[in-house]
Amino acid sequence: MKKAILYVNQFFGQIGGEEQAGTAPQIHEGQIGPAMQFAKGLDAEITHTIICGDNYMGSNTEEAVAEILGMLEDKEFGIFLAGPAFQAGRYGVACGTICKAVQEKFGVPVVTSMNVENPGVEMFKKEMYILEGGNIAAKMRKDVSAMVSVANKLINGEPVGSAAEEGYFPRGIRRQVWRADGKPASERMAEMLVKKLSGEAFETELPIPKMDRVPIAPAVKDLTRARIALVTTGGIVPAENPDRIQSASATRWGRYDITDSAQLCSGEYKTIHAGFDPTAADADPNVITPVDALKVLEKEGVYGSLHPYFYSTVGTGTTQAEAQRMAGEMIPYLEEDHVDAVIMVST
Amino acid sequence: MKLEIGNFYVKDIVFGNELSFKDGVLIIDKAAALDYIREDDRITEAELYIARPGDKIRMCPVKEAVEPRIRPDGRSIFPGYTGDLAPSGEGVTYALKNASVIVVGKHWGGFQDGIVDMSGEGQKYTHFGQLNNIVLVADTNEDFEQNEQQKKNDALRRAGHRLAEYIGNCVKELEPEETESYELEAMTRRGSETEKLPSVVYVMQPQSQMEEPGYNALVYGWDANHMLPTVMHPNEILDGALVSGSFMPVSSKWSTYDIQNCPNIKALYREHNKTINFLGIIMSNLNVALDQKERAAQFVAQIASSLGAEGAVVAEEGYGNPDADFVGCIAALEDAGIKTVGVTNECTGRDGQSQPLVTLDEKCDAIVSCGNVSELIELPAMETVLGELEALARDGLSGGWADDEILGPSVRGDGSIIMENNSMFCGDRVCGWSPKTMKEF
Amino acid sequence: MCNLIPVAKTVGANRIVPTISIPYPLGDPGTSREDQWKLRYHRTKVALESLATDIKEQTVFRV
Numbered sequence: 001m002k003k004a005i006l007y008v009n010q011f012f013g014q015i016g017g018e019e020q021a022g023t024a025p026q027i028h029e030g031q032i033g034p035a036m037q038f039a040k041g042l043d044a045e046i047t048h049t050i051i052c053g054d055n056y057m058g059s060n061t062e063e064a065v066a067e068i069l070g071m072l073e074d075k076e077f078g079i080f081l082a083g084p085a086f087q088a089g090r091y092g093v094a095c096g097t098i099c100k101a102v103q104e105k106f107g108v109p110v111v112t113s114m115n116v117e118n119p120g121v122e123m124f125k126k127e128m129y130i131l132e133g134g135n136i137a138a139k140m141r142k143d144v145s146a147m148v149s150v151a152n153k154l155i156n157g158e159p160v161g162s163a164a165e166e167g168y169f170p171r172g173i174r175r176q177v178w179r180a181d182g183k184p185a186s187e188r189m190a191e192m193l194v195k196k197l198s199g200e201a202f203e204t205e206l207p208i209p210k211m212d213r214v215p216i217a218p219a220v221k222d223l224t225r226a227r228i229a230l231v232t233t234g235g236i237v238p239a240e241n242p243d244r245i246q247s248a249s250a251t252r253w254g255r256y257d258i259t260d261s262a263q264l265c266s267g268e269y270k271t272i273h274a275g276f277d278p279t280a281a282d283a284d285p286n287v288i289t290p291v292d293a294l295k296v297l298e299k300e301g302v303y304g305s306l307h308p309y310f311y312s313t314v315g316t317g318t319t320q321a322e323a324q325r326m327a328g329e330m331i332p333y334l335e336e337d338h339v340d341a342v343i344m345v346s347t
Numbered sequence: 348m349k350l351e352i353g354n355f356y357v358k359d360i361v362f363g364n365e366l367s368f369k370d371g372v373l374i375i376d377k378a379a380a381l382d383y384i385r386e387d388d389r390i391t392e393a394e395l396y397i398a399r400p401g402d403k404i405r406m407c408p409v410k411e412a413v414e415p416r417i418r419p420d421g422r423s424i425f426p427g428y429t430g431d432l433a434p435s436g437e438g439v440t441y442a443l444k445n446a447s448v449i450v451v452g453k454h455w456g457g458f459q460d461g462i463v464d465m466s467g468e469g470q471k472y473t474h475f476g477q478l479n480n481i482v483l484v485a486d487t488n489e490d491f492e493q494n495e496q497q498k499k500n501d502a503l504r505r506a507g508h509r510l511a512e513y514i515g516n517c518v519k520e521l522e523p524e525e526t527e528s529y530e531l532e533a534m535t536r537r538g539s540e541t542e543k544l545p546s547v548v549y550v551m552q553p554q555s556q557m558e559e560p561g562y563n564a565l566v567y568g569w570d571a572n573h574m575l576p577t578v579m580h581p582n583e584i585l586d587g588a589l590v591s592g593s594f595m596p597v598s599s600k601w602s603t604y605d606i607q608n609c610p611n612i613k614a615l616y617r618e619h620n621k622t623i624n625f626l627g628i629i630m631s632n633l634n635v636a637l638d639q640k641e642r643a644a645q646f647v648a649q650i651a652s653s654l655g656a657e658g659a660v661v662a663e664e665g666y667g668n669p670d671a672d673f674v675g676c677i678a679a680l681e682d683a684g685i686k687t688v689g690v691t692n693e694c695t696g697r698d699g700q701s702q703p704l705v706t707l708d709e710k711c712d713a714i715v716s717c718g719n720v721s722e723l724i725e726l727p728a729m730e731t732v733l734g735e736l737e738a739l740a741r742d743g744l745s746g747g748w749a750d751d752e753i754l755g756p757s758v759r760g761d762g763s764i765i766m767e768n769n770s771m772f773c774g775d776r777v778c779g780w781s782p783k784t785m786k787e788f
Numbered sequence: 789m790c791n792l793i794p795v796a797k798t799v800g801a802n803r804i805v806p807t808i809s810i811p812y813p814l815g816d817p818g819t820s821r822e823d824q825w826k827l828r829y830h831r832t833k834v835a836l837e838s839l840a841t842d843i844k845e846q847t848v849f850r851v
Contacts, residue, residue, distance in 0.1 A: 162786035170787035173699035176718040176768070177786045178471065185690055186610035186779030189660055189715045193688045194622045196713050197545040197658045205784050206693065206714035208707050212800035216843055223840040234813070247458070247496060248596065248745050249697075249721060249767060274458045274496055274743065275667055276635060277557045280812035286828065287815035293825075293832040303836050316667050317596070317721060317745070317769065319696030341839040343832070344801075346790040347810050558811070636809035637791050668810055671792050706794040 002044040002078035002155050006035045007068075007098050009091045012137075013051030021090075023053035025064055027071040034084070034144060041148040043155045044079055050098075054090035057097065065101045077108060079155055084113035084143035085120060087135040092120030099128050109154040113143045116169075125169040129160070132167050217341075222304075226340040229307035231330065233315030233323075234288035234347035235273030236264065236281065245314055247274035253313035253326045255333065258306075263292035275316030276347060288345055307339050315346055349530040350582035351439045353523025357446035357479050360397045368517045373443065375481065375514065383513050384483065389502035392453055393485040396733055400477055404465040405729035406449060408456025408738040409772040411504045411591060412475055412602040415443040417515030424515065425587045425603075427568025429508050435567075436582030441518050446479045447604050448514065450500075450507035453486040456738030457498035458745050461597035461772030462764075469726045472771040474605070474780050483510055484733050496743035499561035500593045508590065508603065529582050529616060534626050534654060546624040547658040548651050549581070549615055550680075552672055553606075554595045554664045555632040564592040564601075564664070566630060576631040576646040578654070581612045584628060595665045596745030598720050598774035599692060610779025611662060611690065626654050631676065633669045640672045648679035662690040662777050666720055670704040674711055681710040688713040692775035693785055694720045697767070703785070717781035720746075720769045723754075728762030739766060746770025789813060789835050793848055804848045805835040 010020040012033040031039050032049040039046050050068055057064045080102045082095035092114040099110035113133035114120050121130055129150050133143040146167050153160045162177065163170040188205070195202035220226045237245060243254035258264070264285035271281040271288060286292045289310055298306050311330050315323075334342065358371035367374045377395050384393050398404045416424045418440050423430020452460065463475045470476035487502040532538075553564035555571035564571045566579075567588050579588065584606060591603045601609075612628075619625040631647050634640045651659055659680045663673035673691055680687040689711055693703035699719065739747035740757040746769030747757035757766050768774055775781060789805045790796050791813055796804045807813030814831060815824030831851050838849045 160788075162788055164786065173788040174693065174695040174703055174719065174785050175699045175788055176722050176783045179782055179784055182782045184610055184779055185715050185717050185776065185781040185784075186614035188784075189611060189688055189690050189779065190614040190618050192713050192715060193547065193658055193660060193686075194618065196686045196688060197547075197623070202713060204712055204714050205716040206691075206703055206711075208709050208711055209702065211707060211798055212702075214800040214802060216802045216845075219842045220840045223836060226839070228836065228839070244749075246748060247743050248769070251751075274745065276811040277559060277562075278497070278811070279559060280815070280817040283817060284815060284824070287812040287817075287824070290814050290828050290832045293814075293829045296829065297833055297836060302833060317694055317767075319698060319701040319721065321696060321698055321700055343789060343835050343839075345807070345813055346792075346796070347813060556810075635811055637793060637806070668792055668795070671794050675794065702799070706792070706798045708794075 003047045003076055004042060004044040004079045004081060005048045005050060005072065005075065005077045006038060006046055007050045007082040007095065008033050009094060010051060010053040013049065015051060021053045021055035024056055025050060025052040025067045025071065034140060037141060037144045038081065038148060041145060043152045047077065048075060052094065054094055057094040058090050061097060065098060068098055069101060069105055072102065072106065079151055080108055080110045081147060081151060082112040084133045084140065084147065085118060086133055086137055086139065087115040087117050089119050092118035093123060096120040096124030100124060103128060111147050111151045113147050121169055126172045129168045132169055220341050224301060225304040227305050227307055227338055228303050229334050229339045229342045230289060230291065230294060230310040231342055232289050232310065232312050232345045234281065234345060235271040235314040236269055236285050236289045236312050237272055239268055239270050241272050245272060247272050247314060249317040250314040251322050253311060253330065255309040255311045257309055258291050259308040261291060262295050264289055273314045273316060273347060288347060307334065307337050348437050348580050348582050349528065350436050350586055352527045353439060353441045354444045354525050354527065355441065355518045355521065355523055356444045360446065360479050360481060366514065366517045368521065373446065373517065380510065380513060384485065384506050384510060387502055387506060389487045389489060390506060391486050391488050393483060396482040396484065398465050398480040398482050398733065400465060402465040403730035404733060405736065406451045406463045406482060406733045407736050408452045408460035408734055408742065408744060409449060409463050410452060410460050410500045411450045411507045412604040412773065413448045413507050413511035414604045414607045415446055415448060415511045415514040417441050417512060417519050419519055424512050425508055425590055428565055428590050429512055432567060435586040435588045436580050440586055441515060441523060443515065443518065447475055448507050448511040449475060449480045449482045450503050451482055451484045451734040452503060452738065453484050454735050455493050456742040456744050458496045458743050459498065459593050459595060459597055460744055461770045462739065463772045464726065464729060467727065472724065472774050474776060475772060481514065482733050483507060497562070498593060501561055504593060529585060531581065531625065531627065537624060541620055541624050544622065544624040545657040546626045546655055547615060547660065548626050548629050548654065548656045549612060550629045550631055550647055550659055550661040550676060552631050552633050552661065552663040552669065552676065553589060553601065554592050556635050557594050558635065562592055562594040565590045571632045574632060576629050576643055576650060578650060579628040579630045581616065581628050584609055584612060596720060596769040598718065598768050598771045599665045599777065600773050601664050601778045602773045605773055605778040611660065614779060623658065626656055633663065633665055633672050640675050643672065644675040644679040647676050648683040651680060651685050652683045656685050659685050659687045660690065661687060664777065666692055666694045667705055671706045674704060674706045674708050678708045678710045688715065690715045690717065690777050692717045692720055692777055696721050697723050699788065716785040717777050718768060718775040718783045719785060720767065720775065722768040723765065724768055725765045726763065736762065739764060739770060744770045789831065797846060802843065802846050803838045805831060805838055806848065806851055807831060
């Protein structure tokens with residue numbers, strides 16, 4: 001049987017109430033407090049219970065985490081559980097904090113539970129399974145049972161169902177699934193349409209997420225002295241595509257020296273972007289990467305100077321995570337050359 | 348306008364000495380059919396195969412699928428494309444059901460081509476895994492695009508449409524097993540009972556983003572890039588007026604087969620006179636410049652308003668920048684007070700964490716979602732491959748790759764594959780078949 | 789610089805300079821080389837100037 005370890009606070013660890021919230025972490029062999037409830041359904045043996053005061057974790061987070069990780073160092077366990085934390089804010093944040101640290105250090109799955117009002121939900125829901133729990137400890141049995149259901153799937157290597165099916169907070173992951181009833185899109189469409197027309201409640205299959213907001217970068221103070229770099233997602237590369245950047249769903253990028261180029265010549269450069277008709281850009285790559293215009297504007301003194309490389313990848317089908325990673329890899333080169341601002345041409 | 352589709356259910360397909368249809372068995376004279384295909388002198392090699400559900404067959408690179416049909420009155424089944432221009436949607440068409448002609452490149456694939464598996468885990472990923480297929484595997488002398496990632500596939504796709512019509516001939520003189528009837532009176536003459544129901548238009552956005560001719564969906568043979576949104580009768584769509592193109596990652600594609608059988612249109616027909624008054628189709632398109640996208644959306648909203656539509660359904664054949672056409676069109680309709688449902692797929696990435704559509708608008712509050720183009724799919728080797736499996740890795744198919752630091756090549760030495768859903772042939776079935784949806788995890 | 793302003797807005801770009809299409813953002817092949825150059829020079833200059841412009845919210849610069 002696999003082994004599990006549970007984290008609880010001083011109250012559920014039966015040390016005491018608020019007056020004991022400063023208690024430093026301690027590890028006990030066996031099952032204390034909610035651990036006994038977990039043990040009834042869990043497909044793993046809870047070998048240890050870790051107890052830590054909420055205030056200790058809140059005020060000495062680094063030490064608390066380090067101490068607990070140290071306690072776990074020589075333990076064998078296949079899953080880590082914390083809570084349930086209900087609506088208790090400090091407890092919820094503590095559960096999230098320790099689960100995240102354990103998951104990163106030991107690579108084991110973690111499961112916790114919090115009420116929707118718990119601030120720990122917003123802080124940690126993207127990083128782990130947080131079951132949507134009750135607001136008070138009277139919901140203990142129900143919350144533990146929901147955690148056990150997900151934990152058992154993780155223990156047994158079975159697929160965990162969707163957030164709605166399992167009752168955890170969505171982790172910002174959307175995946176395709178086959179509907180159990182096989183109901184085709186056309187019938188779902190007709191039902192949704194009729195409901196929308198008659199003013200009945202209906203459920204969209206694609207809730208529109210909140211739009212990303214990026215802090216506004218301050219304006220360049222003196223354009224005539226600014227160093228500018230050119231970046232594109234339009235897939236302009238040297239004709240032989242030396243970095244083998246993919247034509248869609250790109251994970252690679254390249255930077256190409258334009259120090260001695262007055263423009264990008266057809267034949268020497270082309271686009272490998274598969275998401276649009278490449279004819280125009282192959283005939284004149286400057287229509288995507290305006291090197292010719294930037295060189296003239298540099299000479300005319302409109303801006304200070306051009307960074308000697310342009311940077312290129314392909315935008316079509318490329319995930320946000322990959323795009324962010326690639327940008328993160330480009331930035332050191334730009335910083336090293338004291339680039340003040342970037343022109344990003346997208347297709 | 349009234350269309351009657353006479354159905355002949357194909358239970359099996361065999362090769363024989365004559366083209367015929369008896370007791371549910373389609374018999375094809377292979378040599379004669381291949382001679383017919385070779386009448387197009389661009390076809391250099393051609394062979395026919397049969398692929399039934401459960402067969403241990405994988406096809407790649409798949410380019411097009413067409414339902415075999417014939418018109419007893421002699422009109423072409425694809426007017427303006429395989430034959431002379433003539434109105435479609437009125438009169439009688441015969442169809443061989445549960446059967447499809449599938450065109451596979453003998454060697455060369457491209458961005459817009461895909462995979463069909465007839466059994467195993469991969470079977471469920473396409474509609475064609477469930478059909479009796481006549482598979483044309485062929486090569487052409489179109490050397491100019493042999494090594495191009497974007498292929499028009501003109502000779503091969505036309506061969507598929509012509510073959511579908513050629514095979515349809517076998518039922519020309521027969522009595523259909525059943526007849527489906529599709530009839531809509533003129534929009535202004537439906538009677539008070541019908542007109543009490545909320546009126547609805549279906550807005551289609553077929554793929555039309557290539558500016559060079561030869562790639563885009565065709566409306567009566569006319570490049571959909573060169574049109575503004577216009578009104579069509581649903582029967583025209585079910586009866587061959589719209590032919591699929593050759594551009595866009597293929598899980599988003601609507602094959603000609605999908606269009607001939609468009610489940611979304613059939614669902615709206617079923618609701619007609621019960622819960623809605625199905626006015627008809629607004630045929631729009633997908634564009635490559637913002638002003639073109641906005642102009643098309645403006646036309647759609649204007650036409651829908653002028654027709655008195657109270658509801659609309661919008662479906663897009665694509666993802667990525669076409670999402671801007673899709674979302675823009677829904678927003679324009681909602682702004683005109685028309686309650687709109689959208690049907691689309693999503694691109695949330697292999698990790699499922701990317702923004703589902705590249706542009707978003709809170710007005711899109713009723714979306715049916717049919718899949719994630721970038722879902723990773725791993726499938727074991729298949730006994731028989733029709734075509735050339737290596738094309739998935741070599742030829743820039745949208746869901747394949749030559750090599751990857753972590754995942755390795757898409758096509759492995761043992762014949763197993765790893766790919767993105769992007770290359771599942773018409774896999775996301777936004778035309779209405781899709782049994783898939785998207786869930787939060 | 790991009791043509792699909794709604795996409796740029798959705799992903800949170802703050803200084804947006806419109807281009808003319810997806811496949812050829814900065815030069816319509818249907819026009820003369822000189823016209824393409826004028827358009828490209830002008831819009832690139834607007835992009836440079838946008839970088840030196842103080843903004844309080846997402847801004848689409850006029851071209």
